[in-house]
Amino acid sequence: MEEQVGALWHRLVTRLADPHFPQARVTLGEVEHRVAVLFRALGGDGGLQVTSAEATAHGARRGWLQRLAGSGAKVALAWRDDTYLRLPSALDWLPERALNRELYLWLAALAACAAPCDDDWFAVNQQLTLTTLRRYPGLAGRYRRLVNAHLAVRPAPERLPRDEAAAER
Numbered sequence: 818m819e820e821q822v823g824a825l826w827h828r829l830v831t832r833l834a835d836p837h838f839p840q841a842r843v844t845l846g847e848v849e850h851r852v853a854v855l856f857r858a859l860g861g862d863g864g865l866q867v868t869s870a871e872a873t874a875h876g877a878r879r880g881w882l883q884r885l886a887g888s889g890a891k892v893a894l895a896w897r898d899d900t901y902l903r904l905p906s907a908l909d910w911l912p913e914r915a916l917n918r919e920l921y922l923w924l925a926a927l928a929a930c931a932a933p934c935d936d937d938w939f940a941v942n943q944q945l946t947l948t949t950l951r952r953y954p955g956l957a958g959r960y961r962r963l964v965n966a967h968l969a970v971r972p973a974p975e976r977l978p979r980d981e982a983a984a985e986r
Contacts, residue, residue, distance in 0.1 A: 842909040843917040852925045861929035870903035895924040902928050911966045919959050
């Protein structure tokens with residue numbers, strides 16, 4: 818009985834700690850062909866293969882429930898090297914499947930415009946976004962939809978510690 822209660826407790830805490838939307842999950846396999854076509858159409862290296870990225874430790878602060886559940890310590894990031902365009906094997910960050918499909922395509926567009934760099938990740942991605950939108954203004958609507966959806970699921974700054982609230986704003 819104790820094991821059953823423990824298992825139920827673990828499932829409950831893990832589910833509560835998960836900031837994702839499993840009902841809106843889109844896998845890379847579902848969109849891989851479209852991602853590859855868009856990536857190449859926007860000037861991405863035609864020799865790169867699209868494949869899934871492994872989850873890696875990200876070092877960002879995890880919420881109390883995530884720490885309790887032991888979740889959220891790793892995330893699969895989009896990146897590319899000389900051989901592969903690596904994307905998460907599944908996306909469920911946004912509450913609608915259509916938005917998660919669009920997110921895959923946005924990541925492909927960013928990758929097509931990306932140049933290798935070793936600078937600050939946040940500043941590089943801001944610049945990469947501006948470059949992508951300048952080169953391909955037709956992607957602006959997709960970008961706005963994704964930003965609005967992302968902002969809607971971000972934590973309210975008033976519920977965060979002061980330093981994190983300032984960064985969130």
